[in-house]
Amino acid sequence: MMKKILCIAALAVGLQPVLAIDTAALKKTVLIGPPELVLPPPVDSALLKKLLVTERLKKKVSEEADFKNRQNLLLLNSLLIQTETAVEPDASLIGTLEQALTEYIRTRDVKSQALVYNTYGVYYGRYGQPEKATYYFNEALKIKESLKDNAGVAKIAENLTAIYKINGQYDLAIKCAEYFVAANMAQKKTALAAKTYLDIASMKFKQNKFKESEYYILKKAFPLFQRTGNKQGRMNCFQSLADLYFHQQRYSEAKWFYIQSQIMATKLFDNQAMISSLTGLGKVKNALGEHADALENYRQAERLALRNNYLVKLVEINADLGEMYSRLGDYPAAGAALDQYNRFRENWIKTNKL
Numbered sequence: 296m297m298k299k300i301l302c303i304a305a306l307a308v309g310l311q312p313v314l315a316i317d318t319a320a321l322k323k324t325v326l327i328g329p330p331e332l333v334l335p336p337p338v339d340s341a342l343l344k345k346l347l348v349t350e351r352l353k354k355k356v357s358e359e360a361d362f363k364n365r366q367n368l369l370l371l372n373s374l375l376i377q378t379e380t381a382v383e384p385d386a387s388l389i390g391t392l393e394q395a396l397t398e399y400i401r402t403r404d405v406k407s408q409a410l411v412y413n414t415y416g417v418y419y420g421r422y423g424q425p426e427k428a429t430y431y432f433n434e435a436l437k438i439k440e441s442l443k444d445n446a447g448v449a450k451i452a453e454n455l456t457a458i459y460k461i462n463g464q465y466d467l468a469i470k471c472a473e474y475f476v477a478a479n480m481a482q483k484k485t486a487l488a489a490k491t492y493l494d495i496a497s498m499k500f501k502q503n504k505f506k507e508s509e510y511y512i513l514k515k516a517f518p519l520f521q522r523t524g525n526k527q528g529r530m531n532c533f534q535s536l537a538d539l540y541f542h543q544q545r546y547s548e549a550k551w552f553y554i555q556s557q558i559m560a561t562k563l564f565d566n567q568a569m570i571s572s573l574t575g576l577g578k579v580k581n582a583l584g585e586h587a588d589a590l591e592n593y594r595q596a597e598r599l600a601l602r603n604n605y606l607v608k609l610v611e612i613n614a615d616l617g618e619m620y621s622r623l624g625d626y627p628a629a630g631a632a633l634d635q636y637n638r639f640r641e642n643w644i645k646t647n648k649l
Contacts, residue, residue, distance in 0.1 A: 344626040351633050352621060355614060362610065362640060364461065368649055371457045375417045378450060381410040384418035409438040409447070416454065425458050432458075436474070449478035449487075456494075465498045472498075489519035489528055493535055500539055512536055530559040530568055537575050541582075550579045570596045570608050574615060581619055589619065606643040610636060 381395070382388045392411050399407040412435035420428035432455050439447035452474035459468035472495050479487040496511035512535050520528030537552035557572035559565075577592035593616055600608040613636035620629035 341626070344630060348617070348621050348626045348629045348633065351630075352617060355617065355633070355636070358640065359614060362643075365644070365647070365649060366607070367457070367461045369647060371420065371454075371461060372649075374454055374457055375420050378413055378417050378454060379410065379447075380414040380417055381407065382414060384414045384421065389415070389418050405438050405442065409435045409442075412438070413451070416451075420454065420458060425462055429455060429458055445478040445481045449475050449482070449484075452478060460498065465502050469495050469498055485519050485523050486525055486528065489516045489523075489525070490531075492516035492519070493528075493531055496535055496539075500542070505539060505543060508539055509536070512539070526559060526563060527565070530556055530563065530565070533559065534568065534571055534575070537572075541575065541579060544582070546579050546583055550576065553579060566599055566603050567605065567608070570599050570605065570612075573599070574612060577619075578615070581622075586619075586623060590616075593619070606639050606646075609639040610643060613639060 396411045412431045415431035436451045455471040476488045492515040496508045499508035517532045533556040541549035553575040560568035573596035577589040580589035616632035
């Protein structure tokens with residue numbers, strides 16, 4: 296009653312009534328002091344290392360393909376340099392050859408025609424135009440075959456094989472490699488022929504034609520090496536068979552052939568072959584779950600490669616170690632191996648300009 300009387304009195308004198316304040320609501324909406332900071336969850340360092348290593352391993356796939364391609368291009372350049380040409384195959388002179396070729400065709404000077412075709416082939420091969428290079432080399436090959444010039448056939452077939460291989464045209468590369476074999480057998484150059492059979496086996500392997508690859512090793516290359524007492528060649532056959540069987544997950548056979556290759560490499564003092572055998576054994580043992588032994592094989596290979604400054608081998612070894620440590624869940628070790636892989640790869644690229 297008293298509250299009602301006061302309100303009426305206030306209205307009577309022209310005053311607004313005083314409303315009641317909800318102090319509980321005020322406490323909910325009014326913040327006193329600085330706002331509370333919301334901190335992010337702590338970083339999982341182990342997960343971060345795993346993610347970084349995973350990304351680097353993905354990148355490594357394309358880097359390894361580029362690295363191998365660079366090696367193949369350097370090999371091709373060294374082959375092209377050894378090819379007989381009409382003139383120095385550079386841009387300032389290549390334009391002068393058309394008239395010369397026309398004259399050689401008019402006078403039926405086939406030997407000179409072959410030299411001009413070779414010159415074009417070398418030029419376009421050097422400057423990254425494989426279709427033109429193979430066209431001109433094939434023209435030269437026809438002439439060399441008609442002249443029964445086995446040395447000339449072998450050289451051009453070797454160039455064509457290298458170009459087709461780089462472009463992944465393995466059927467054409469194999470066809471040219473067979474020309475190379477026949478030309479060398481005609482010259483009684485058995486070792487070169489046998490080595491080329493191993494190259495054909497490698498290309499069959501890349502085509503996943505494993506039975507044919509095995510055939511070329513066991514029935515073509517090995518008998519020639521065996522007949523001529525070529526221990527280096529027999530060792531290379533063991534290595535090729537081991538690689539082939541490993542890829543097919545025939546681990547016991549792969550392991551046996553890697554060991555045989557290692558024994559022969561020791562006798563021949565062949566450090567490069569020793570490294571290949573050790574890394575091959577490491578791959579087999581890792582696949583079989585013998586991780587400690589596998590790592591020891593890789594460490595032996597790495598020490599040998601470091602001692603001899605084999606940069607290509609060091610790149611390959613550390614690339615494999617990065618993969619291996621990652622599968623074992625040791626991401627710090629995987630990261631360290633990939634750091635080494637990058638360092639050796641960059642050093643090799645710097646010292647081997649295309």
